[in-house]
Structure formats: structure tokens, C-alpha cells
Amino acid sequence: MPSIPSKEDLKKGFLKYMTGLCICGSNKTKSKCCERFLSGKQHAVTPEQLMRSRYSAYALGGYGEYLLKTWFPATAQGLTAEQLSERTLDWQELEVLSKSQKGDEGQVVFRAKYFCENGKEGVMSEVSSFKRVKGHWYYVGGEVEAG
Numbered sequence: 001m002p003s004i005p006s007k008e009d010l011k012k013g014f015l016k017y018m019t020g021l022c023i024c025g026s027n028k029t030k031s032k033c034c035e036r037f038l039s040g041k042q043h044a045v046t047p048e049q050l051m052r053s054r055y056s057a058y059a060l061g062g063y064g065e066y067l068l069k070t071w072f073p074a075t076a077q078g079l080t081a082e083q084l085s086e087r088t089l090d091w092q093e094l095e096v097l098s099k100s101q102k103g104d105e106g107q108v109v110f111r112a113k114y115f116c117e118n119g120k121e122g123v124m125s126e127v128s129s130f131k132r133v134k135g136h137w138y139y140v141g142g143e144v145e146a147g
């Protein structure tokens, strides 16, 4: 029997956030983690930082502009900032499984847990690719793995 998550479970990510920790689960304070990237004050210097900040953008909602800005133009699939600002899933937890970087190319393998609107839990695994152009990292795309 799948257990139905309580309201507390659903808000776990946000609760963490309210205590000052970054929603990406790095255990760093948000000002020392993704916030400085989301606000545009700083640019991510590693693919992992960009990946985490993009996860945070999805988890918090309202950061469509940021998601577009950090998406390699040719692969953004014509999505609008408005569409990307919507919180379609309740992201709960991010786990970075591995990361690598070779020059201006980077890869991050991660697993993220979420709740759907009906309270069902899901897990998404992705191998994300990143590219550095003129000193800035961009998300190029990802291969979603089942499970």
C-alpha cells in the first residue's frame, strides 16, 4: 500500500528553506548556495552549481526567467518564462550522484524526488549536460532515466 504523504511531508523542502537552508539540499544556507545565482548576483562556476540552482528554481517556482537564461538557447524547446515559473511538481529532495567536467563541457547525474498534485511520490533520474560559453555555464539537456 502506498502511503499518502502528510502535509508536513509535502512541505518538507519548504520547511528546510524557511530555516534558512537552501532548498537544493546542499545543507548550506541559501545565501551561500543557490540564492546568489537565482538573484543574478553571481554566475555558477561549476556545472553542479548551475544544476542545483536550476533545481531550486523549479522547486521554488517563479524563476522561469532564470531557467531560460541558463538554458542553452537552441535546446530550450520554445518554453516561455511564464511556463517555467509554474510549480508543476512539488520537488522534495535532490541528490547529486556524480559530476564531471572536461574543459567547457560538464555532466551531472542526479536523482530528484517529488510529489505530484495527487500526492503520489515520484523519482526522476537524469544525466544532465552542460556547456560553458564565454565563461558562463548553460544547461544543454538531459537524458532522463527510468526509476
Ligand SMILES: [Zn+2]
Residues within 6 Å of the ligand: 022, 023, 024, 025, 026, 033, 034, 035, 052, 053, 056
Ligand atoms: Zn542550493
